[in-house]
Amino acid sequence: MEDKISLSRVAMHISRGCLIVPIQIELYDEIILRIQKDILERVKETGVKGVILDISGVEIIDSFLAQAICDTVRMASILGAATVLTGLKPEVAASIVDLDIEFKDIKTAMNLEAGFQILEPLIRPKEEPEEIEKNEKIEQLKRETDETQEAQIDEDEEIEEEDSYENEERRKTD
Amino acid sequence: MKNEEKRIKISEEIDIAKAAFEGKLLAWTVGFKETGQYMIATVISELARNIFIYALRGEIIIKIIEKNNKKGLEIIAQDKGSGIKDIGQAMKDNFSTSNGLGLGLPGVKRIMDELVIDAKAGVGTKITARKWI
Structure with a gap:
């Protein structure tokens, strides 16, 4: 019985923000229901926005299997x-x-x-390029402020050096 | 090869897949092309599922048939269930497939060349479907 369960597991992986589910076995009821459950669990776990159900290995789809596939798609869409x-x-x-x-x-x-x-386009909403631009601008501003700060630090150091020089002079005169 | 037939008892879910596989194999033996093999397997899967869902147990018989030098395959699905109450309604498109539980009889009719439904309420159902090459 346990062997059966391990056999019916499909190796899923995440690539480019999508959950890839390759089904390379002939489906029957028990397997498709197991896969359905696994997909929903993985979607919830990982929070992926896209699922690709690859059924290139499936040769027979009758009305029950088709319905199970439709159900899976609808359930996943309810999960987002x-x-x-x-x-x-x-x-x-x-x-x-x-x-x-x-x-x-x-x-x-x-x-x-x-x-x-x-x-x-569904995984990466259209606003994102603008956000990237925004982020780039913010980073550029940061870089600029960093540069001015560095410049200031340099000036400060020079002043400090001058101070220490003056101090030494003072010490000498003392 | 003549009169070759396969009988598959349907009592578990796995038997549906088994019957479909046997059907595909026999279709290949007769000489159906790949698409035809899958179509026949789909039909058997559909008929076997009807047995499993509505009658719980029954039998699928797949036979190689010959007529006027034409070869084909005959699929008989029989059970001792409650029969089909309204065949007219069962043959209507989208009657049951829309809520998902088997009875894709219009689809079976479309795929196969001949379809005979003999269903008596309380006695059982016998569905005979034939497909010629």
Whole structure:
């Protein structure tokens, strides 16, 4: 029984701010429900904003599996992560249409790279470039103030040196 | 190769995948192309799931058939469940697939060439589906 559980685990990893879930096994009920649970847990744990479900290894999708996938996508979106389905086989696409399964709200892409491209604007909001500019400006200001401070410190040191020189002179005269 | 048939008892979830796999293998033996193999496997998966969900146990029989020098595959899904109350409604698109639990019979009809449903309330259901190459 324990072997079964360890077998049904899918190795997920995070890349470019997305949780990548490669499914390279033939799905059946128990496995998809396990994967569903694992994905939701990882999304909660890591707080990723994007999930890529790569089903290039899946050849048979019937109405139950399709529904389980749809549910997973919806659950992840409620948690705040957008999901893209990648690597659908032509046969799978054909059977989804023939079985009249609604894949309406689900984003799909040919491959991982295309999936990243769909998710990128969702993960990194448009305001961010402006923020980067702002941050750069702040850093530049910091650098400038640092420079003036350094200059001041140099002047201070010179003054100190002069002071010590004067002191020495005084000591000599004393 | 003639009259070759496979019987798969459906009583557990894993049997659904098993039946689909056997179907794909048999479809390959008959000479279905890859897409056809997957379509048949999907249909078997769908029919087996109906058995599992609505009747709990039953049987899938997959047969190689021949007619007028044409080869094909026959899939019989039978159970002793409560039958289908309203076949007309079950055959309507989006009747059950929208809430997700099996009964993708319109889809099965679309994929297969022939579909015969023999369902008597209280006796059981026998669904015969045929696909020619």
